[in-house]
Amino acid sequence: MNARFSVDFCDGGSVSAADRGFTYGDGLFETLRVVDGVVPLWARHAARLLDGCARLQLQPPALAAVRDEILRLCTGLPDAVARVTLSRGVGERGYALPQRQHPTLVTSAAPLALDPVATHDGLAVRVCTTRLAVQPALAGLKHLNRLEQVLARAEWSDAAIGEGLMCDMEGNLACATAANLFAVIDGELVTPPVDRCGVAGVARAEVMAVRPVAVASFTVADLLRASEVFLTSAVRGILPVRALGARTWQPGPVARALQAHWASLGLPLPNRAKDPDR
Amino acid sequence: MNARFSVDFCDGGSVSAADRGFTYGDGLFETLRVVDGVVPLWARHAARLLDGCARLQLQPPALAAVRDEILRLCTGLPDAVARVTLSRGVGERGYALPQRQHPTLVTSAAPLALDPVATHDGLAVRVCTTRLAVQPALAGLKHLNRLEQVLARAEWSDAAIGEGLMCDMEGNLACATAANLFAVIDGELVTPPVDRCGVAGVARAEVMAVRPVAVASFTVADLLRASEVFLTSAVRGILPVRALGARTWQPGPVARALQAHWASLGLPLPNRAKDPDR
Numbered sequence: 384m385n386a387r388f389s390v391d392f393c394d395g396g397s398v399s400a401a402d403r404g405f406t407y408g409d410g411l412f413e414t415l416r417v418v419d420g421v422v423p424l425w426a427r428h429a430a431r432l433l434d435g436c437a438r439l440q441l442q443p444p445a446l447a448a449v450r451d452e453i454l455r456l457c458t459g460l461p462d463a464v465a466r467v468t469l470s471r472g473v474g475e476r477g478y479a480l481p482q483r484q485h486p487t488l489v490t491s492a493a494p495l496a497l498d499p500v501a502t503h504d505g506l507a508v509r510v511c512t513t514r515l516a517v518q519p520a521l522a523g524l525k526h527l528n529r530l531e532q533v534l535a536r537a538e539w540s541d542a543a544i545g546e547g548l549m550c551d552m553e554g555n556l557a558c559a560t561a562a563n564l565f566a567v568i569d570g571e572l573v574t575p576p577v578d579r580c581g582v583a584g585v586a587r588a589e590v591m592a593v594r595p596v597a598v599a600s601f602t603v604a605d606l607l608r609a610s611e612v613f614l615t616s617a618v619r620g621i622l623p624v625r626a627l628g629a630r631t632w633q634p635g636p637v638a639r640a641l642q643a644h645w646a647s648l649g650l651p652l653p654n655r656a657k658d659p660d661r
Numbered sequence: 662m663n664a665r666f667s668v669d670f671c672d673g674g675s676v677s678a679a680d681r682g683f684t685y686g687d688g689l690f691e692t693l694r695v696v697d698g699v700v701p702l703w704a705r706h707a708a709r710l711l712d713g714c715a716r717l718q719l720q721p722p723a724l725a726a727v728r729d730e731i732l733r734l735c736t737g738l739p740d741a742v743a744r745v746t747l748s749r750g751v752g753e754r755g756y757a758l759p760q761r762q763h764p765t766l767v768t769s770a771a772p773l774a775l776d777p778v779a780t781h782d783g784l785a786v787r788v789c790t791t792r793l794a795v796q797p798a799l800a801g802l803k804h805l806n807r808l809e810q811v812l813a814r815a816e817w818s819d820a821a822i823g824e825g826l827m828c829d830m831e832g833n834l835a836c837a838t839a840a841n842l843f844a845v846i847d848g849e850l851v852t853p854p855v856d857r858c859g860v861a862g863v864a865r866a867e868v869m870a871v872r873p874v875a876v877a878s879f880t881v882a883d884l885l886r887a888s889e890v891f892l893t894s895a896v897r898g899i900l901p902v903r904a905l906g907a908r909t910w911q912p913g914p915v916a917r918a919l920q921a922h923w924a925s926l927g928l929p930l931p932n933r934a935k936d937p938d939r
Contacts, residue, residue, distance in 0.1 A: 397675040398683055400767045405676055406746065407807035408686025414754075439808070440815055464754065468684065471811075476692075476742065476771065478807065478814035478838055489678045493754065516794030517830060520812055528806035529685035529756065530717070533749075534798055536756035537718055552795060560756055 402487050404470025407478070408527035410487075411435040412468045413585075416495060416618045416650060417457040422465075423649040424617055425450060427585040432469065435524045441471055442484050449490065456492035462651075464618050465492040470527065497619060497653040498545075502642065505625030505634050506545030506614065508559065510603055511535040515551045515558075515580040523583035536560045545622070546614060548603075551580050555600040562614035562622065563587040565596070566606055567637055573597045586615035593644055594637070603627075611635030620645050620652070680765050682748025685756070686805035688765075689713040690746045691863075694773060694896045694928060695735040700743075701927040702895055703728060705863040710747065713802045719749055720762050727766065734770035740929075742896050743770040748805065775897060775931040776823075780920065783903030783912050784823030784892065786837065788881055789813040793829045793836075793858040801861035814838045823900070824892060826881075829858050833878040840892035840900065841865040843874070844884055845915055851875045864893035871922055872915070881905075889913030898923050898930070 403409035413428045422428070429446045436443040449467055457463040468489040474481045513535040521528065535547050546559040557575050558564050563584040565574045574591070576598050577583045590596060606612060612624035612632055621641045623634035646652055681687035691706045700706070707724045714721040727745055735741040746767040752759045791813040799806065813825050824837040835853050836842050841862040843852045852869070854876050855861045868874060884890060890902035890910055899919045901912035924930055 396678045398678050398680075400674045400676050400746070400769065402676075402683065403811075405680065405683045405748070405767075406690070406744075406805065407811055408805050409808060409811050412684070439812070466684075466754070468678070470683070476744070478810045480811070480815050489683075491678065513798055514796075516796035516799075518792075518794035518809065520791055521794075521808055526808055527684065527686050528808045530687060530799055530804055530806045531796065532756045533681075533685055533687050533758070534717070537758050 398470070398487055398489065399473045401473045402470055403472060403474045404468065404487060404527055406474070408529070409439075409474075410468060410470030410527045411439065411441065412466060412525055412527060414618055415453065415465045415467070417453060417460070417463040417465050417492065418649055418651065419461055420454055420457065421649055422450065422453060424585050424589060427588050428617070431525065431583060431585060432467070435526065436469070438524060439471075439526070440480065441469060442486050444469060444486065444488050449488065452490045453492065456490060460492065460494050462495045462497075463492050464495040465490065468527070495618065499653040499655045501545055501622050502620060502652050503634070503655050505623035505632070507543055507626040508546045508548055508614075508624050509539060509544050510627070511538050511547040511549050511560070513538060513549065515549050517552050517579045519579055522579050522581060523577045525582050532560045548606075548627070550603070555602055556606060557581045559614050562616040562619065565590065565613050565615060565637075566601065566609035567611040567635065568601060568605055568609045570610075571597050572637055573599045573601060575600060584615055585617040586620070589648075590615055590641060594641070611637055613638040613641075620650060676748070676765055676767065677751045679751045680748055681750060681752045682746065682765060682805055684752070686807070687717075687752075688746060688748030688805045689717065689719065690744060690803055690805060692896055693731065693743045693745070695731060695738070695741040695743050695770065696927055696929065697739055698732055698735065699927055700728065700731060702863050702867060705866050706745075706895070709803065709861060709863060710745070713804065714747070716802060717804070718758065719747060720764050722747060722764065722766050727768065730768045731770065734768055738770065738772050740773045740775075741770050742773040743768065746805070773896065777931040777933050779823055779900050780898060780930050781912070781933050783901035783910070785821055785904040786824045786826055786892075786902050787817060787822050787905070789816050789825040789827050789838070791816060791827065793827050795830055795857045797857055800858050801855045803860050810838045826884075826905075828881070833880055834884060835859045837892050840894040840897065843868065843891050843893060843915075844879065844887035845889040845913065846879060846883055846887045848888075849875050850915055851877045851879060853878060862893055863895040864898070867926075868893055868919060872919070889915055891916040891919075898928060
């Protein structure tokens, strides 16, 4: 990955070894798609970051400066993925909040090459055995405590599997390891709640703003009788699910309509690969 | 804090901003007490670190080299606290494990000045409203995902409160924010299990090796009728609990016997402060 870094309060793409982001995962992040000098979903990213700061008692950064830094790092990149990491900064030993917080802000960017097959034909997914713990105090946040996702993603190495679905401790589907989950069940578009576990995805919020969506818990058995299943990601967009085990789907009308909406936002779909074998 | 740092694969007390310890909390740590060039509980710290590496699929470090580095950093310090942080190292974007892992090992040390009042008279504690999520895949590990403890510790700033007790999502007591919990209830020494949440503390393991201990769930109501309550920490030792709200205790015989055992291990109790007001 040809990554470019910018770190406030630090030099050379590094952070202090005493940074609470490193010692406790004490912070938040955003992963954003930047197209030709624009972050089309910026307002949603900014709103989630501010909400996370309030919930974690983190001092919020100057958002305009964050966006400027993202755009500076993406100069010359027609399509890029940026990450903004905000940690509570260097702290003394112990969990207590520092009396004066000096948050660390890290911005990085790299060229983005989306997988056209995932967008156009869809992904095969699996169900992970690692489940998400129920923790309302952290649910919805895109925080830096991501070991559950790391363990879930470590469950498979088969490149034919594009994502892993995760259930919560009660056996309901919650999300994919790095995307939100939507399904059309009994004719209704549904997505799992994010107030007990999971991340309140920026792409999820955009879908909910433009389509009627029921927020409801459902199981793998419910999913198998869905007429359409797709994942959402601020970076990867709308990804139809084409297979879960032996069950297969075609990309459906809701996913296709949302992909068209994505393109209209300034988030173009990747061009279908010109593969002579296809 | 007059901290000394040593960072493998990095310079100057810093880690890469792309280190998975910083981006995902993907790693483990140990906090150790070092007395006159000896780490009396080293074997237990080393065993827990190896167990954590196996469970998180982390490449274990060379333990002898880790201990040597701890002792080097503590040279000249009669009593010190060291921290060893092992992360999965720099990774590309995404949760998937790097194909070749280059773990980051950070060792730090600082002089230790234990609070004699906490050891001799005991601590006042409170019950935190932040609860611990049930996550068997991570329970027991001293991993870098510590936002629950950060939120719990942020609940109070009253310096008269020495620790906060945390319940799990089912309402059973689990631990303190940075120590394990023991109580003598109905004449039996009990400690909560650590297979669904909490940390398998090194001091907890030492207590269980030298005393009969029942591992059992109990509530705050059960705790209030305990004849004796104390906390354990590899760094702070055996800390009697002297008050929870209006309920008060005297340091009891089990805590006193364990403190004597601690001293016999080479972990001396802090000298009682010579305070004329006391």
